[in-house]
Amino acid sequence: MIRIATVLAATLIAGQAMALTCLPPDAARLFTWANEAEESYMAVRGTFTPEPRRPPKVVKGDQGYTEWQGRLVGRSLGPRGFSLPYDTEITLRGECIGPWCVAEPPEGVMLALVELTEAGPVLTTDSCSRSILRAPTRDDIRTILRCQKGGACAPAG
Numbered sequence: 001m002i003r004i005a006t007v008l009a010a011t012l013i014a015g016q017a018m019a020l021t022c023l024p025p026d027a028a029r030l031f032t033w034a035n036e037a038e039e040s041y042m043a044v045r046g047t048f049t050p051e052p053r054r055p056p057k058v059v060k061g062d063q064g065y066t067e068w069q070g071r072l073v074g075r076s077l078g079p080r081g082f083s084l085p086y087d088t089e090i091t092l093r094g095e096c097i098g099p100w101c102v103a104e105p106p107e108g109v110m111l112a113l114v115e116l117t118e119a120g121p122v123l124t125t126d127s128c129s130r131s132i133l134r135a136p137t138r139d140d141i142r143t144i145l146r147c148q149k150g151g152a153c154a155p156a157g
Helices: 002-019 027-036 138-148
Strands: 041-050 057-059 065-078 081-097 110-117 120-125 132-134
Touching: 027 041, 027 110, 027 138, 041 081, 081 138, 110 138
Parallel strands: 081 120
Antiparallel strands: 041 065, 041 110, 057 065, 065 081, 110 120, 110 132
């Protein structure tokens, strides 16, 4: 009986550990995901600053998330690359995947895919950072530009 409980516990732990398997960050994958989505996205290279006077909104449950209000400041992608000034109030929504939730807004420079909704711009991310590339490199930026121009846009690996 104890052996069965031990095997069952080990199986459950392994299942949970494998449940959150994220693909490595990749600029081409990010671009392709947004390009194939039904929603409209804007690529922005910038920094998010949460509004200090507005605490995050926490929604619990199967579709739980945390929302921060704040500003995303940087440059958005236009015909000539990341050249268009971007300084906009946005909603950052950190979603949960099972028990894993985004607990803090991302810090530092990121390449973000901001969804353009009727309620305003929304940046949704999860524990795998599906719409954010943190600390994008020059190669990441070159990849996004190549993808935008219709060049080779295959994710690495």
